[in-house]
Amino acid sequence: MNRFAPERLHEFCRRVFESFGISRTDADQAANILIVADLRGIDTHGVARMKSYVDLIESGRVNPRPNIRIVRETPAAATVDGDAGLGMTVSMRANELAMEKAEKVGAGWVSVCNTNHFGIAGYYPLEALKRDLIGFAMTNTTSIVAPLWGAERRLGTNPIAVAFPALEEPPIVIDMATTSAAFGKVENAIRRGESIPSGWAVDVAGAPTTNPQDVYAGGALLPMGSDKDRGGHKGYCLSAMVDLLCGPLSGANWGPFTPPFIMLKVVQERVVGKGIGHFFGALQVGAFIDPTEFKRQVDDWIRTFRATKPAPGTDGPLIPGDPERYAEAINRVEGIPLLGPVVEDLREVSKRTGVRFE
Amino acid sequence: MNRFAPERLHEFCRRVFESFGISRTDADQAANILIVADLRGIDTHGVARMKSYVDLIESGRVNPRPNIRIVRETPAAATVDGDAGLGMTVSMRANELAMEKAEKVGAGWVSVCNTNHFGIAGYYPLEALKRDLIGFAMTNTTSIVAPLWGAERRLGTNPIAVAFPALEEPPIVIDMATTSAAFGKVENAIRRGESIPSGWAVDVAGAPTTNPQDVYAGGALLPMGSDKDRGGHKGYCLSAMVDLLCGPLSGANWGPFTPPFIMLKVVQERVVGKGIGHFFGALQVGAFIDPTEFKRQVDDWIRTFRATKPAPGTDGPLIPGDPERYAEAINRVEGIPLLGPVVEDLREVSKRTGVRFE
Numbered sequence: 036m037n038r039f040a041p042e043r044l045h046e047f048c049r050r051v052f053e054s055f056g057i058s059r060t061d062a063d064q065a066a067n068i069l070i071v072a073d074l075r076g077i078d079t080h081g082v083a084r085m086k087s088y089v090d091l092i093e094s095g096r097v098n099p100r101p102n103i104r105i106v107r108e109t110p111a112a113a114t115v116d117g118d119a120g121l122g123m124t125v126s127m128r129a130n131e132l133a134m135e136k137a138e139k140v141g142a143g144w145v146s147v148c149n150t151n152h153f154g155i156a157g158y159y160p161l162e163a164l165k166r167d168l169i170g171f172a173m174t175n176t177t178s179i180v181a182p183l184w185g186a187e188r189r190l191g192t193n194p195i196a197v198a199f200p201a202l203e204e205p206p207i208v209i210d211m212a213t214t215s216a217a218f219g220k221v222e223n224a225i226r227r228g229e230s231i232p233s234g235w236a237v238d239v240a241g242a243p244t245t246n247p248q249d250v251y252a253g254g255a256l257l258p259m260g261s262d263k264d265r266g267g268h269k270g271y272c273l274s275a276m277v278d279l280l281c282g283p284l285s286g287a288n289w290g291p292f293t294p295p296f297i298m299l300k301v302v303q304e305r306v307v308g309k310g311i312g313h314f315f316g317a318l319q320v321g322a323f324i325d326p327t328e329f330k331r332q333v334d335d336w337i338r339t340f341r342a343t344k345p346a347p348g349t350d351g352p353l354i355p356g357d358p359e360r361y362a363e364a365i366n367r368v369e370g371i372p373l374l375g376p377v378v379e380d381l382r383e384v385s386k387r388t389g390v391r392f393e
Numbered sequence: 394m395n396r397f398a399p400e401r402l403h404e405f406c407r408r409v410f411e412s413f414g415i416s417r418t419d420a421d422q423a424a425n426i427l428i429v430a431d432l433r434g435i436d437t438h439g440v441a442r443m444k445s446y447v448d449l450i451e452s453g454r455v456n457p458r459p460n461i462r463i464v465r466e467t468p469a470a471a472t473v474d475g476d477a478g479l480g481m482t483v484s485m486r487a488n489e490l491a492m493e494k495a496e497k498v499g500a501g502w503v504s505v506c507n508t509n510h511f512g513i514a515g516y517y518p519l520e521a522l523k524r525d526l527i528g529f530a531m532t533n534t535t536s537i538v539a540p541l542w543g544a545e546r547r548l549g550t551n552p553i554a555v556a557f558p559a560l561e562e563p564p565i566v567i568d569m570a571t572t573s574a575a576f577g578k579v580e581n582a583i584r585r586g587e588s589i590p591s592g593w594a595v596d597v598a599g600a601p602t603t604n605p606q607d608v609y610a611g612g613a614l615l616p617m618g619s620d621k622d623r624g625g626h627k628g629y630c631l632s633a634m635v636d637l638l639c640g641p642l643s644g645a646n647w648g649p650f651t652p653p654f655i656m657l658k659v660v661q662e663r664v665v666g667k668g669i670g671h672f673f674g675a676l677q678v679g680a681f682i683d684p685t686e687f688k689r690q691v692d693d694w695i696r697t698f699r700a701t702k703p704a705p706g707t708d709g710p711l712i713p714g715d716p717e718r719y720a721e722a723i724n725r726v727e728g729i730p731l732l733g734p735v736v737e738d739l740r741e742v743s744k745r746t747g748v749r750f751e
Contacts, residue, residue: 184710216623264590344599
């Protein structure tokens with residue numbers, strides 16, 4: 036595993052995007068979202084996906100010069116049609132719109148259709164933090180999750196991200212898939228020849244499995260909670276909520292009909308909308324309470340939870356966002372670590388686009 | 394277990410509330426929220442809690458004639474101070490405000506401080522459905538949950554409820570605590586002398602336990618996901634999100650400092666705000682998409698998920714809200730089933746208040 040300077044990776048990604056006619060600003064933003072994922076240690080969503088984005092653009096599924104339009108709008112809500120633009124580009128505009136609305140009327144919620152994979156969900160609430168807003172982001176994704184008691188893939192990993200500003204402490208940043216485990220962890224188990232914990236997946240017949248190969252062979256991931264005893268119905272509910280806000284509310288595809296991104300090529304059974312969907316939200320803290328008082332309380336909250344007595348064999352609870360912040364502190368200094376196959380992919384992208392890599 | 398006519402229980406509860414000087418309208422609404430809980434099969438949150446509400450009112454912690462005030466307001470957001478009113482009374486006003494805002498500007502979000510237990514979270518989104526809105530409700534509650542890797546109670550069961558209107562199908566209604574199991578299930582295990590599944594709780598030292606008595610003896614429930622492998626950090630994140638939106642954002646108490654409701658009397662370590670907190674939201678469907686088109690898609694979503702191939706030994710996935718709807722269909726006809734001890738409690742309430750029961 037070699038480490039690469041973030042600036043260098045950023046420039047490479049930006050130039051690759053630009054090589055397809057994506058504007059300098061849009062290419063710069065999209066590259067930034069990938070690099071922030073890598074810096075924060077979410078390496079499944081960083082430059083490791085560059086090749087897939089290039090595939091999408093080359094296949095014509097991503098429009099490099101989208102005409103992103105607001106199709107409905109009220110002071111606190113809107114729907115944006117992304118015109119099949121790069122998910123990151125569409126999302127920056129839609130999130131900006133949600134934040135502007137929050138600054139004007141206290142809350143802003145924007146649903147998005149006709150869009151693609153938007154990178155890490157957590158990036159958009161980080162933008163909200165810069166403006167002292169509480170930020171929310173969700174997206175539906177390719178179907179890989181079985182609802183509780185189902186034997187078929189019907190939902191995506193459908194992440195939810197939320198961030199809260201603090202005063203002296205670092206902000207609270209939540210960014211989580213609504214599955215019990217990330218798909219990347221199943222991939223890792225396969226690479227290492229290990230089994231997976233019970234509660235992560237079912238096989239093609241819908242029976243619980245600890246064999247990661249079963250997921251590839253037509254099985255599915257399980258929602259948070261895993262089974263009925265431990266609240267698997269609740270994880271299914273959360274995933275459904277994300278899907279309904281991103282899909283039917285925006286006019287995008289939903290559930291089993293979301294078009295595939297990359298990893299798992301499945302045939303789209305039916306087209307029920309346009310592209311995949313996102314849902315962005317922002318709340319103006321000052322619309323509810325004095326912002327300094329709020330942030331002081333969040334500081335207090337953080338310190339209270341850090342002071343919690345640790346469970347045996349642990350260092351005690353973390354604060355949401357801690358692991359990503361710790362990773363970023365290291366990666367900013369030492370560079371972004373990339374696995375061999377990821378570097379190979381970037382070299383291939385370099386060949387296909389003529390953009391020099393290193 | 395005997396069954397009681399809902400109308401009769403409703404009248405009893407209303408009269409009990411009125412006997413403390415609560416207005417006819419407020420008493421009627423509060424009684425209705427309890428009865429709807431029982432009808433929907435959520436019997437832990439129905440008339441079984443009447444005695445606790447009476448305790449709260451008699452102890453002076455609930456103000457029967459609250460001056461419920463909007464303390465901050467913008468077109469899409471507000472904070473309400475409940476003046477220590479009955480949680481149901483305060484919540485009806487706050488939820489109404491969120492819905493009015495959604496009807497005017499597309500979205501409405503209202504945080505609430507200085508309030509008490511509000512009954513089932515799912516009641517308020519049901520109100521939103523009557524107006525064709527998407528409704529949200531959350532509340533923080535008495536601390537009984539350990540954050541992942543913590544050995545102390547720091548969070549409540551912090552439920553999230555969301556409802557989506559459909560066209561021909563019944564609506565989708567999500568109402569879930571952010572724990573892996575409800576506290577009521579631990580109580581049931583104790584009554585039956587049974588152990589509890591792994592993943593529900595930790596003992597006073599923070600170690601995993603299957604002995605329900607350990608929860609009473611200073612232990613704690615676990616957030617959804619239970620442990621790190623199965624996403625316990627995500628359940629903790631969700632619970633934290635609810636706590637931050639209900640507590641610091643409204644000026645209510647949060648985390649370990651929420652005042653106790655009933656079941657578990659603990660000393661409030663510190664006062665960091667007023668009462669407990671709620672958070673209500675409403676979205677106007679028409680601000681995003683044609684409402685009929687949305688509801689048609691929700692119908693399609695419901696039918697698609699009902700048609701999912703069932704996992705072995707199951708009848709296939711349910712739609713969120715199904716179990717409650719099935720319970721209501723029975724209980725409306727056959728009456729609300731009450732356990733002996735609950736009936737005893739109601740008789741005691743009758744004695745204390747002079748309101749006749751049966």
